[in-house]
Amino acid sequence: MNTPHQTGSEPLPSVLPVAQRPSRDQRKGRYVPESMRHPGKMLPALAARVIEAFTTPGELVLDPMCGIGTTLVEAIHLGRSAAGMEYESDFAHLTLRNLQLARTQGASGTARLVCGDARNVATVYADLAGEVALVLTSPPYGSHTHGQVTAGRKNQSGKVEKAHYRYSTDPGNLAHRSIGELLEAFGHILAGCGELLRPFGVVAITVRPIRVKGELIDLPGHVAATAEEAGLTLTDRLVALLCGLRHGGLVNRASFFQMLEARRARDKGIPACAIAHEDLLVFQRATDLARRRR
């Protein structure tokens, strides 16, 4: 199923092969190297594909939880305007550096960034009310799916260690909240974004199921329900591949810890699979859709 509001010339297919190149290669030369320390970045190819599908040059793209700025960087490379918020000053600085780099590479769009709590997005960006064509974002989901590995000789302990799997120790960072609290806060953020959307604007959220102590949590389903409560209606649910496709098969790009978690679950008799995709949930304001039906 394709959404009726796509503005690009070609409708999006429901499966997006956006990991044909590993994340690191997609970022090489396009993002400052320190960006890699962020534990849960969006694939640049995914951001670019969604922005092209749902906006035209000159339109405004917002990411209220922008991390190191993938949405903003890809938007300005595509000639869109961009606005972002990020709670962590470290990541906000990396966003600024990534935007500067994009400008030196000829990105023509303009961008604004505020370091702060996205629950205030409607107030912070009140001047953008009715202007945002696309909100593209993903919520933080703690340590379950994120993290990087330092192994053996590098960390001197000889053991494999997980690094950068939490965003900071600040409780204002929603990655530290329980799933219930995270969803409640995310609902506030989505309601705020809804106030800034232009008529028939789109909200696109990437999110994947997580395992907490072996239990599978349907985070995409919970996010969809939260968004509906915030006044949005789900108009499409797509698959963004996190694996590559080559010679008729899948190229695994799951992290060391994702593979380890799946193996541990299987050892306990839980038939867990290695993660190879995430959901891309697409919404519009319920009030806009009601108007279209009239």
Ligand SMILES: C[S@@+](CC[C@H](N)C(=O)[O-])C[C@H]1O[C@@H](n2cnc3c(N)ncnc32)[C@H](O)[C@@H]1O
């Ligand atoms: C999944 S990451 C987004 C990564 C981003 N898409 C990128 O490619 O860099 C979620 C981000 O939300 C940020 N965050 C957490 N709580 C926040 C809040 N209350 N307000 C704004 N940002 C927040 C985290 O610091 C994290 O960078």
